[in-house]
Amino acid sequence: MMAGIVGWGAHMPRYRVKVEEIARVWGASAEAYKKGLDVQEKSVPAPDTDSVTLSVTAARRALKRAGIRGADIGACYVGSESHPYAVKPSGTIVAEALGATPECRCADFEFACKAGTEGMAVALGLVDAGMVRYALGIGADTSQGAPGDALEYTASAGAAAYIMGKEGVVAECEHTYSYMTDTADFWRREHQYYPQHAGRFTGEPAYFKHVTGCATGIMKKSGTKPADFAFCVFHQPNGKFPATVAKQLGFKPEQWKQGLLCPLLGNTYSGSSPMGLSAILDVAEPGDRILHVSYGSGSGSDGFIYRCTDRIREVQGLAPKTRDILEGERFYLSYGEYVKFRGKIIMNERGA
């Protein structure tokens, strides 16, 4: 058997801010944003929550489903554009919390929103090559948009973790594919607090070109067509783009709706399509085939085709399900509380 997913887990903060609340402060039209972006609210990390803490909880859930110990993990890769340290790996903290240290390969990944799926691909590769028995790939972010910018309505927080292995596989990875060019659609220079983006430029030549290129490429390589898939999930910078690209590729709403979390979650960047995939695995049946395509600005897309095994039913209930967390208890913040949580208020240093 090819390597595949042996356990998955997701996590997100319980705090939310609604589009109306952000629009109210900036004098913008909430209706226009809700309609244009297909997003209602987004998750907000509390001051005690960062990409590392989200990763640890998601990974612990993945361990439960996999039924293995932290010490069995031979590689730990966290993909994020919001690693808590500028210099010092997130992966060492995560691996230590899971008990995967010291016999563990580790480095952090960065590629805007595609860092998580690259970690998943490398994890699969190491397992397939026989270098490690189990490898962990995580996509996690607590992203920031500049105040008042369109990105502020979507930039949110969440994580999904995947343990790859060859024993106890719940979703075999049948094919992988990657499609990547140098495209400056979104960036942040050193010492700049908020990212810059090329506005409308980010649609056609960036998101759609790469997601479509990757999806058609992996279907061609594997000899599959949209009708062969029970589910598909694409990167979700807003609720509109993934729905549009799914329709353009010939997928039906019943294939893409389960994995589309953005309208209630926002864009969790590196966590985005991996979290959507987790919501699909929560309900998938043995034999179901899933197409997963990420997107990261800069720009590139990773594609995966998974096929669920009989074992998937046994592990779905072993950890909280993504849509249950998403639609569970939520605390709504005012804009003032939200900017306090996100550290956007200039404060005096301690003791001043």
Add this chain to the structure above:
Amino acid sequence: MPSANYTREIPQRYRLEASRCVKCGQVHYPPRLICPGCRSRQFETVALPSGGKVVTYTIISVGPSDFAAEVPYALGIVELEGGVRLMAQIVDVPPEKVSIGMPVTLEFRKLYEEGKAGIICYGHKAVPA
């Protein structure tokens, strides 16, 4: 330089590792060098379960400077399955809704930062189960 204590305490802070006395079976958290029950010095490492319930709590309205942005917050004693008790912040619930006997789970969170340029210190907080 970050406190050597923090690095030394990583197993108990990150993984909730406790010490179980080989002689009398008592579990100690944080781990001990000498068992207060039987004076034995022989221990084995065990990981504590993450589930438990609130034994008692207080609400902090004026916190230390590291926690000034978090007030008001609940700080409580949590009894884990198996009986070990530890102190933890109780979060993800409005403080006025915390109650004795409330089921909680320990979740990995950021505890504090050693200043803006220092290390970030992680550990566990209790959240509603």
